[in-house]
Amino acid sequence: MDQFLQHVINALSLGSIYALIALGYTMVFGVLQLINFAHGEIYMLGAFTGMYTIRWLRLEEHPGIGSLIIALIAAMAASATAGFIIERLAYRPLRKSPRINLLITAVGVSLFLQYSGQLVFGSDPQFFPTGILEIEGYNWSYGDLVIEPMQIVALVLALILMFVLQYIIFRTRLGRAMRAVSFNHDFASLMGIPTNQIISATFMLGSALAGAAGVLVGLIYPKIDPLMGTMPGLKAFVAAVLGGIGNVTGAVLGAFTLGLAEEFLVGYWVPTYRDALAFGILILILLFKPSGLLGVHRAEKV
Amino acid sequence: MNMRLVTRVTLGFAVAAPLAIGPNIEAQAAEDFIKIGEVGSTTGSEATFGVATHQGVDLAIKEINATGGIKGKKLKVILLDDQGKPEEAATATTRLITQDKVTAIIGEVASSRSLAMAPIAQQYKIPMISPSSTNPKVTEIGDYIFRVCFIDPFQGFVMARFAAENLKIKRVAILRDVKNDYSVGLAKYFTETFKKLGGDIVLDQSYSAGDIDFKSQLTAIRATKPDAIFVPGYYTEVGLIARQARSLGIKVPMMGGDGWDSPKLLQIGGKAMEGAYFSNHYSAEDKSPHVQAFIDRYRKAYKDTPSGLAAMGFDATMVLADAMKRAKSLSTSDIRAALAATKDFQGVTGRISIDQQRNAVKPAVVLKVVNGSFAYESTIRPG
Numbered sequence: 207m208d209q210f211l212q213h214v215i216n217a218l219s220l221g222s223i224y225a226l227i228a229l230g231y232t233m234v235f236g237v238l239q240l241i242n243f244a245h246g247e248i249y250m251l252g253a254f255t256g257m258y259t260i261r262w263l264r265l266e267e268h269p270g271i272g273s274l275i276i277a278l279i280a281a282m283a284a285s286a287t288a289g290f291i292i293e294r295l296a297y298r299p300l301r302k303s304p305r306i307n308l309l310i311t312a313v314g315v316s317l318f319l320q321y322s323g324q325l326v327f328g329s330d331p332q333f334f335p336t337g338i339l340e341i342e343g344y345n346w347s348y349g350d351l352v353i354e355p356m357q358i359v360a361l362v363l364a365l366i367l368m369f370v371l372q373y374i375i376f377r378t379r380l381g382r383a384m385r386a387v388s389f390n391h392d393f394a395s396l397m398g399i400p401t402n403q404i405i406s407a408t409f410m411l412g413s414a415l416a417g418a419a420g421v422l423v424g425l426i427y428p429k430i431d432p433l434m435g436t437m438p439g440l441k442a443f444v445a446a447v448l449g450g451i452g453n454v455t456g457a458v459l460g461a462f463t464l465g466l467a468e469e470f471l472v473g474y475w476v477p478t479y480r481d482a483l484a485f486g487i488l489i490l491i492l493l494f495k496p497s498g499l500l501g502v503h504r505a506e507k508v
Numbered sequence: 509m510n511m512r513l514v515t516r517v518t519l520g521f522a523v524a525a526p527l528a529i530g531p532n533i534e535a536q537a538a539e540d541f542i543k544i545g546e547v548g549s550t551t552g553s554e555a556t557f558g559v560a561t562h563q564g565v566d567l568a569i570k571e572i573n574a575t576g577g578i579k580g581k582k583l584k585v586i587l588l589d590d591q592g593k594p595e596e597a598a599t600a601t602t603r604l605i606t607q608d609k610v611t612a613i614i615g616e617v618a619s620s621r622s623l624a625m626a627p628i629a630q631q632y633k634i635p636m637i638s639p640s641s642t643n644p645k646v647t648e649i650g651d652y653i654f655r656v657c658f659i660d661p662f663q664g665f666v667m668a669r670f671a672a673e674n675l676k677i678k679r680v681a682i683l684r685d686v687k688n689d690y691s692v693g694l695a696k697y698f699t700e701t702f703k704k705l706g707g708d709i710v711l712d713q714s715y716s717a718g719d720i721d722f723k724s725q726l727t728a729i730r731a732t733k734p735d736a737i738f739v740p741g742y743y744t745e746v747g748l749i750a751r752q753a754r755s756l757g758i759k760v761p762m763m764g765g766d767g768w769d770s771p772k773l774l775q776i777g778g779k780a781m782e783g784a785y786f787s788n789h790y791s792a793e794d795k796s797p798h799v800q801a802f803i804d805r806y807r808k809a810y811k812d813t814p815s816g817l818a819a820m821g822f823d824a825t826m827v828l829a830d831a832m833k834r835a836k837s838l839s840t841s842d843i844r845a846a847l848a849a850t851k852d853f854q855g856v857t858g859r860i861s862i863d864q865q866r867n868a869v870k871p872a873v874v875l876k877v878v879n880g881s882f883a884y885e886s887t888i889r890p891g
Contacts, residue, residue: 209731212756216723329551329591331744333775345755350730352756427720429748429776431553437718472724478686478714 208350213473214466219357219426221465222364225458226419227442228449229371230412232457235446236388237408239305243312244292245416246439247319248285250432252417253424254327255284257334266337273338278363278421285417286410293409298402316439323432331431334424360422367418368458371411375454384408388452437481444488450501459499541584542577542838544569544828545604547615547625552592553717553744556770557617557817561639562587563810564821565614568829571805578832585825586610594624601625605632612637612832612843614824617817618742619643619690626653635844639824640766640789640817643693647866652840654847654866656824656855657789658890660690663765664697666787666872666888667738671763672705674874674886675785677735679710680763683725683749685741687717694740694765710734715745722749726756736760742767747776754780761785769816774880781877789816790857791873791884802856816857823855 227249234242259280260266265273296315300308336356346353375381383404386394395401423438424430441464449460464484472480491498546565548558565585573582586608588600597616604610605628613629613636616622622641629636630650638646638655642663647653671677680702685691699709710732713725726749729737737753739746739762746768753762764786774781792803792813802822806814814822830853832838835846850862858870871889875882 209727212727213724216721216727220721324551328555329553330555331553331772331776333772345757347757350757354755423720427748428751429720429744433553434720469724473728477725478716480719481716 213469217466217469221462222361224442224445225461226415228446228457228461230416231446233412236452244315246435248413249416249420250435252281252285252420253430256281256421260335281417281421282414286414289409289413331429334428441484444484450498453500456500542581543610544585545610545613546587547600549592550589560815560817561821564818565825568822568825594621597621598624601628622646637824639820656868660693661697665701668701679735681711681729681734682738683713686714691740738763740765743770743773750777750780784877787872790819793884
């Protein structure tokens, strides 16, 4: 029983990270019908920004929640800026082009960021300074069940960010504008919504979440490197599709489902198929329910 | 429209031009040198392996050239980075042989990459010396492929024997890297010997290189209550594994192989690495005069204590140079014959003799992580 609960705890922690990244994918797809494959790299940028912020501001000398917030804000700001720049330079000029062009460009941006990251940060894995939260070594154990405080912190922060996003999307004018744009660009602009600005804002919001995920991952698994965004990016994409791409609640549901599935597969069955599981799920969902668990199948009337 | 086309074409040339000029500069100065190729992972996830090995190789080349070179010619090493990928290692090998026309190749550290390189070196009949690849399959590829380190059947035996006789433990769990020929091989040989010595492998779990979360595997291992965990992987994952194991409450010692040999292991693993044991090619605490002299010269050149990989890189180069000196000529077949005849060469990692299978027969040391550094624990000799 303890082992089962341990897996559940691990899965929740993993799922919350996937959720933060998946939200970015789903939001961007919602407004642009584009799978932003460069999103995983934004998550990586967030992790590195967090690390450099902590180093340069010597935050390890003042451990505590305050330092964590500073690192998070720095990472989120940097990621949002990166997202904004990418959208402006790489995607906006192709707004009227066929979707395949955008897709290829997204892959190109992803590769560009990966290799630039290797040049700028060095391709050696680096150690993320976990000292900013003085909880190393403190674990809560109930019998055989061990909960790392960092896992709880990550889960709580992820949930807070998700609630904030939920609030923005469903209770603010900006959110309403985002939902309008994701319904139809032209109708939205006919209603007086500045489409371009809303799209930029969506990008920035999604990227900020990915940046936060980067810092949280750095704290739990202190090893970061410029290629770290590839796998989590792809898995978060699968999570978003699983929940119904374009659907914010779906992304969160898909992410936690994927986290649980992965954790149980690895714990009770074959650990080596961990990555294969995500792609297997992708194939199954696309075959049997392409609109995802919560997705609405919008029939197009010709 | 025309201006744009002109601009684009000019930019295209501007990008392509440096690529065309680059290789030519090498060709001009190469006449009076013996060219040796080196393939290493100076970038990528095991970058410290490639960098350390190259520093060892470079130090050796400088020392050989300082004493006049070989048969009147100086040595020159051409290093190509394989980014830690076997496909790139193969491409680098082909390029070194066909374009740079090297006489011999030193590489690689990782068995997966050596396995990718060896068929090409064998095909072109260029002697290849691996400084640290321990998977036995590497030299089995052909008679032009050598290594100056021990092989995994011996290394697995070393840790198994150490566990059974020195640490007196009976139950071990294994956590291996399935993406890695080295890790899989070493785990297999450890298992064979440990079982022969009366031990029991309570669980055999795996992960893939690049994973960062091992809690599921460790949770399963924890449930079997082993006396130790054998993790024959590379330092990049081992550090994280140690952390997660400790945080899950697993207090038993961890054991590993020479893939742990990197300062980054301690950086990433931190306090969780304390008390862990691993087998290696040499220890910086070895009191023999020639080892200490080497460590001093290395420290002068690089301001750092040499790791096992740097020492192996140094020895591989020295063995190659020694073979070139003994060879009848500098043709690749003569060099190959001289390499195969290497007996009792005094390297900094021990007395190196190349056996019939073109492997080196040498003792291994077991190191222990104590207070954030690698301390010498024991030596285990072959046979």
